[in-house]
Amino acid sequence: MFTKPNITPRIFETILKYIYTGELDLTKQLCEDILELLIASDELLLEELVEYLQEYLIQQQKNWVQQNSVFILNKFASYKKLQDYCLESACEDSQPFITSKNSLLLDKDILYSILERNDLQIKEIDAWNYLIKWGIEQTPGFEIRPYKDIIPNHIYDEVEDFYYKGIIPETINLPHRVGKIESKIIKxxxxxxxxxxxxxxxxxxxxxxxxxxxxxxxxxxxxxxxxxxxxxxxxxxxxxxxxxxxxxxxxxxxxxxxxxxxxxxxxxxxxxxxxxxxxxxxxxxxxxxxxxxxxxxxxxxxxxxxxxxxxxxxxxxxxxxxxxxxxxxxxxxxxxxxxxxxxxxxxxxxxxxxxxxxxxxxxx
Incomplete structure (x- = not known):
C-alpha cells in the first residue's frame, strides 16, 4: 500500500499495463494526459518511460509541444530533453514565440535563459520591447520613475526627451549576435x-x-x-x-x-x-x-x-x-x-x- 495523490487511477492503470505487458499505446492519448503520465512515471522512478515519453512528444507531437512551449518550460523544468527542445524551437523561430501573449507568462529564470542564448534569432529592439511588456505583465502598477537611480542618466534623459519633447534618441548600432548565419545547410x-x-x-x-x-x-x-x-x-x-x-x-x-x-x-x-x-x-x-x-x-x-x-x-x-x-x-x-x-x-x-x-x- 502506498499513497500517490498526484497520480490519478486512470494514469496508474496505464502504468500498470505497461509494467505487466511492456507495451504502451499513446496514439489515442491526449497530449495533456501524456504529460500527466510523464509526471507519474518520474514519481515512480520509471526512468526508461520518462525518456520515452519525452521522445514521443518531441517526435510525434511536435506542433502541440511548440504551441504549448511556455506551459512546458514553466511547469516541466526537470525534464531536460523536453526543456532543451522547447528552448531550441523558441530560438530558431523566435519572432512568433516572443510576440505570443503566452510568452508574457514565462518564469523569469526561463526568460533569462532564453535571452542569454546566442542563437536567439530576433532583433535587439524587438527583444527590448518584449522585455518591457513582460515586465509590465509581471509587475502590475510598474512605473519608470522609481527606477531612475538604476537607469544610466543619458538613457533616462533620452526617454524623457522622446516622450515629452518628441526628440528622437541617437541611433545606437548594436553588435551582431554571435552565430547568425544565412545558410541552407546549418543553423x-x-x-x-x-x-x-x-x-x-x-x-x-x-x-x-x-x-x-x-x-x-x-x-x-x-x-x-x-x-x-x-x-x-x-x-x-x-x-x-x-x-x-x-x-x-x-x-x-x-x-x-x-x-x-x-x-x-x-x-x-x-x-x-x-x-x-x-x-x-x-x-x-x-x-x-x-x-x-x-x-x-x-x-x-x-x-x-x-x-x-x-x-x-x-x-x-x-x-x-x-x-x-x-x-x-x-x-x-x-x-x-x-x-x-x-x-x-x-x-x-x-x-x-x-x-x-x-x-x-x-x-x-
Whole structure:
C-alpha cells in the first residue's frame, strides 16, 4: 500500500499495463494526459518511460509541444530533453514565440535563459520591447520613475526627451549576435559551436567576440565545381566551408584561418610535389550527424600545420592532402597522410548535394 495523490487511477492503470505487458499505446492519448503520465512515471522512478515519453512528444507531437512551449518550460523544468527542445524551437523561430501573449507568462529564470542564448534569432529592439511588456505583465502598477537611480542618466534623459519633447534618441548600432548565419545547410546553433571551436572553447558563452558570416559561394547558385569554388573563394581571409552530401544526413565542413587558395599569399609556403601548401595552426575540419543533432559531432584539428591547406589544380579546396577535399562534385574525407587528427577518417566518396562558403569576420 502506498499513497500517490498526484497520480490519478486512470494514469496508474496505464502504468500498470505497461509494467505487466511492456507495451504502451499513446496514439489515442491526449497530449495533456501524456504529460500527466510523464509526471507519474518520474514519481515512480520509471526512468526508461520518462525518456520515452519525452521522445514521443518531441517526435510525434511536435506542433502541440511548440504551441504549448511556455506551459512546458514553466511547469516541466526537470525534464531536460523536453526543456532543451522547447528552448531550441523558441530560438530558431523566435519572432512568433516572443510576440505570443503566452510568452508574457514565462518564469523569469526561463526568460533569462532564453535571452542569454546566442542563437536567439530576433532583433535587439524587438527583444527590448518584449522585455518591457513582460515586465509590465509581471509587475502590475510598474512605473519608470522609481527606477531612475538604476537607469544610466543619458538613457533616462533620452526617454524623457522622446516622450515629452518628441526628440528622437541617437541611433545606437548594436553588435551582431554571435552565430547568425544565412545558410541552407546549418543553423545558428551549429554556427555557435563552430565559433567556440574557432575560439578553442568547449561551451557556449555570451562573452565570446561577435562574428559575422558573409556568404560568398553557394553551389546551387554558383555551380558545384572546382573553378566556381576557386573563383568565388580565393583570398587569404578566414573562411568556413560547409557541405551537405547526397544519400546521407551528414554535414561536413572545415574552417581555414588563411582561406583556401590564395594567389599572392604572403604566408609561409612549402612546396608539396610542386603544389603550394599553406601554413596554419588554427585550421580544423568537422562533421555533424544531421541538421537537428548538435551532440554527435566530430572535430579534427590540424596536426601538421605546414600542410594545413593544399592548393592543388583539380581540387576546389583541400585540407591537408585529402583530409577534407572537394574534387569536382565529389567530397573525400580521409586522413591517410595524418595532417589532421584522425576523427573523421572514411573511405567513402560522397557526392556533394549543396556547398556553401562564408568569410568569417570578427566584428569590432
Amino acid at each position: 545558428s546553433k551549429h554556427a555557435n559551436i563552430i565559433i567556440n571551436w574557432i575560439n578553442k572553447k568547449g561551451l557556449r558563452t555570451i562573452n565570446d567576440p561577435h562574428y559575422e558570416f558573409k556568404l560568398i559561394y553557394r553551389g546551387s547558385d554558383d555551380g558545384i565545381n572546382n573553378n566556381s569554388f576557386k573563383n568565388k573563394c580565393k583570398g587569404q581571409i578566414a573562411s568556413l566551408v560547409v557541405i551537405k552530401v547526397q544519400g546521407s544526413e551528414k554535414i561536413f565542413g572545415g574552417y581555414s584561418s588563411i582561406g583556401f587558395n590564395s594567389i599572392g599569399n604572403l604566408l609561409l609556403i612549402k612546396n608539396n610535389n610542386g603544389w603550394p601548401s599553406y601554413y596554419s595552426l588554427n585550421n580544423f575540419i568537422f562533421s555533424f550527424e544531421n541538421i537537428k543533432d548538435t551532440h554527435n559531432m566530430k572535430i579534427s584539428r590540424v596536426i601538421n600545420s605546414s600542410k594545413a591547406i593544399l592548393d592543388y589544380y583539380d581540387n576546389g579546396f583541400n585540407f591537408g592532402q585529402g583530409s577534407l577535399c572537394m574534387k569536382y562534385q565529389n567530397l573525400y574525407v580521409n586522413n591517410r597522410n595524418g595532417i589532421y587528427e584522425n576523427n573523421l577518417n572514411t573511405d567513402i566518396v560522397y557526392t556533394i548535394e549543396e556547398i556553401e562558403t562564408f568569410n568569417v569576420i570578427r566584428c569590432k
